[in-house]
Amino acid sequence: MRKLLVAANWKMNGRLEQNRALLQSLKNNGLLELNHEVDVLIIPPACYLSQVSQELVGTQVKLGAQNICSWLQDGAFTGEMNAQMMVDLNVSHVLVGHSERRAFCAESDELVAEKTKACLVSGLVPLVCVGETLDEREQGLLQAVLSRQVLTVAKSLDEEALSKVVWAYEPVWAIGTGLTATPEQAQEVHAFIRSLLATVMGQVAADKLHILYGGSVKANNAVELFAQKDIDGGLIGGASLSASDFLGICNAAKKREQVS
Ligand SMILES: O=C(CO)COP(=O)(O)O
Numbered sequence: 001m002r003k004l005l006v007a008a009n010w011k012m013n014g015r016l017e018q019n020r021a022l023l024q025s026l027k028n029n030g031l032l033e034l035n036h037e038v039d040v041l042i043i044p045p046a047c048y049l050s051q052v053s054q055e056l057v058g059t060q061v062k063l064g065a066q067n068i069c070s071w072l073q074d075g076a077f078t079g080e081m082n083a084q085m086m087v088d089l090n091v092s093h094v095l096v097g098h099s100e101r102r103a104f105c106a107e108s109d110e111l112v113a114e115k116t117k118a119c120l121v122s123g124l125v126p127l128v129c130v131g132e133t134l135d136e137r138e139q140g141l142l143q144a145v146l147s148r149q150v151l152t153v154a155k156s157l158d159e160e161a162l163s164k165v166v167w168a169y170e171p172v173w174a175i176g177t178g179l180t181a182t183p184e185q186a187q188e189v190h191a192f193i194r195s196l197l198a199t200v201m202g203q204v205a206a207d208k209l210h211i212l213y214g215g216s217v218k219a220n221n222a223v224e225l226f227a228q229k230d231i232d233g234g235l236i237g238g239a240s241l242s243a244s245d246f247l248g249i250c251n252a253a254k255k256r257e258q259v260s
Contacts, residue, residue, distance in 0.1 A: 002210055004226060004253040005166065005233035007041040007064060007127065008240030009095065009214075010048075019048055023055040025243035031250070035060035038253040039233075041093055041127075042240075046081060053090045064093035064127065067101060070114035072121065083122035093125045097149070099172045109152035116153050120161045127166045128153055129214070129235070130193070134173035143192065150193055154200045162201050167211045168235040169193060174215025176237060183224040183231075186213050190230035219248025226256040 014022075023042075034040060043064035044052045053063050069080035086094060096119065097112035112128065119126035130149040132142050146169075154162055169189050171181050181189070190211045198206035213225055214235030225231055233253055239245040 002208070002232045003037075003039055004256060005039040005041060005210055005212060006246075006250050006253050007043060007093070007168075007212065007233070007235045008246055009043045009064075009066065009098075009235055009237050010045060010240060011066070011100070011237055012045055013241055014044055014048055016048070016051060019044065019051055020055065022241070022243055023052065026247065027055075027059070029243060029247055031061065031247065032059055034250050034254060038250055040250060043093070043095060049086075049089045049091060062092045063090055064095060065089075065091045066095050066098070068094050068096075068115060068118060068124075070111060070118050072118055083118045083124055086124060087122055091124060093127050093166070094119045096126045096128045097153075098129045099131055099170060099175060103172075109149055112149075113153045113156040116165065117156065117161070120157070120164060125164060125166055127168055127212070127235070129168045129170050131170040131172050131175075131215070137171070137173065142189070146189065146193060147196060150196045151200070154197055159201050159205065162197070163205055163208065165209070167193060167197075167209065168214050169211060170214035170235060176216070178216050180216045180218075180221050180225075181213070183221075183228050186225060187228035187230055190228065194230055217249060219245055219252060222249045222252035223255060226253050 041062040041064045042052055043066055065086045069082050096115045101107045116126040116128055130146055132145045136145050174180050193211055194206050210232040212233045212235045213231045217234045217236050218239050236249055
């Protein structure tokens with residue numbers, strides 16, 4: 001059984017004092033007791049990685065970065081940070097291919113594949129995000145878009161590397177909109193993503209992979225989403241900025257663990 005992972009993507013939010021208060025509230029209200037049942041990952045802006053890392057010392061909560069450069073070496077690339085720098089900051093996971101970066105920073109499938117590789121050779125877990133826009137869904141392009149996004153990454157890796165990737169399905173139309181894929185819609189897509197991965201690595205290996213769902217996940221819809229067979233946790237944006245909302249979602253993941 002895959003252990004559920006709930007990841008907090010703070011996006012471009014936070015200040016020192018606000019972060020401290022949020023983490024304190026999470027710790028005081030049950031975050032640390034979740035760990036043997038649910039893996040929790042906090043993904044703050046890069047400038048706050050050290051702060052969050054210090055606040056999480058002695059806990060099982062993992063630290064993630066929102067982005068890395070695909071270049072592995074240090075050198076002349078102003079404004080960028082490489083995977084080794086993330087290792088230095090106790091980062092374990094890195095978001096790759098988030099739809100906001102694909103849209104606003106023109107990140108291509110090929111660049112997403114390169115960043116995924118840069119994570120893997122550095123011992124970091126890439127959390128690769130895929131998902132279709134509303135337009136693409138309405139034009140019947142859902143499977144074509146996901147096939148392109150997933151297979152560009154998957155086919156660039158050997159099987160051992162591929163087995164270390166965590167995937168997130170985030171329909172672009174559900175991000176920050178309050179619209180969520182229904183549990184059935186999400187399950188169908190997650191099963192499709194797993195079937196794509198199975199074509200590259202075989203069913204047994206694909207069955208071990210984590211595929212998270214993201215897009216307006218809240219405490220009140222998380223139970224049903226996490227009850228789906230191929231949904232292995234959540235990638236949470238807006239609701240991760242409130243301790244009670246985020247803990248509500250983590251507790252929903254715990255319920256699935258108890259049922260299974
Ligand atoms: O993009 C997301 C997480 O990476 C989802 O954001 P929301 O939960 O705010 O919709």
